[in-house]
Amino acid sequence: MNKPNPVSVSELQQSLDSVRKLGQSSLSSIILMMIGFLVIGASFLYSITRLRPLEQQIAQKQAELRDVQTRIGDETKKLDDAKKALQATETELQAKEKEVAAKNEELRKATEGLKAIAAGQKNPAEQAKRTLQSMSNPSEILNYPGPIIIGSTNAPQSLEGTTWSYSRGPTRYVIKFLPNGRYRYQNDRGQWFDGVWVQSGRTVTIATSNAAERETGTVRGNRISGQGRDEFSTWSWTATKMP
Secondary structure: OOOOOHHHHHHHHHHHHHHHHHHHHHHHHHHHHHHHHHHHHHHHHHHHHHHHHHHHHHHHHHHHHHHHHHHHHHHHHHHHHHHHHHHHHHHHHHHHHHHHHHHHHHHHHHHHHHHHHHHOOOOHHHHHHHHHHHOOOHHHHHHOOOOOOOOOOOOOOOOOOOEEEEEEOOEEEEEEEEOOOEEEEEOOOOOEEEEEEEEEOOEEEEEEOOOOOEEEEEEEOOEEEEEEEOOOOEEEEEEEEOO
C-alpha cells in the first residue's frame, strides 16, 4: 500500500486555503456591493424627495419674477405717458405765458395812452360839463370838434367813425367813436356825454371824461366784449356795431 505524497497534500492544503480566502473575499465584496446599492438607493430617494419641492420653489420664483417684470413694464409705460403729458402741459403753459405777456403789453400801452390822454386835459370832467352846458341838442354835441387829444393807435378794424350799441346788464348806451381819441355816448334817457378811447390792435379801452369808469374790450368783427371797473365794482360789457 502506497503512502500519500507529502508534497501533494501540502499543495492541496494551500489550494483549500486559497479557496477559503477567495470565498471570504467574495462574500465581503457582495456585502460591500449590497451596502453600496443601499447607499445609492437611499441617495436617489433623498434626491427625489428634496428635488421636487425645490423645482416647485424655482417655478414659483420664476412666476413671481415674470409678474414683477410685467409690473415694471406697466409702471414704465405710465411714467412715459406722464412725461409726455408733462411736456404737453409745459408747452401749453409756455404758450399761455406768451399770450398773457402779449395781453399785458397791450394793456400797458392802453394804460399809457389813457394816462397821456388824461394828462392832455387839465380838467376833463369840468371841460365836459361846460361843453354840455353850452349846447342845446345832441347833434351839436356830436358835431362839436372838442379839444384835440392824442389819437388812437392805427390798427386793423379801427373803431374811428363807427357807432355801437352798448350793453351793460339792463343799461343800454349808444357810443360813437370820433377822431382824435374822443367818443360820445348817449344814455337811455337821451343824454350825451364825452369820453376818451384808445385802441391797440384788437384791444380798445374807453373811459369817461373824468376817468371815473374805465372799460377794456376785444374787437371781434361786429362785436366788442370785455370788462369794466370803477372805484367800487367791476362788470362785463358788450357792444354791437350799428349800421
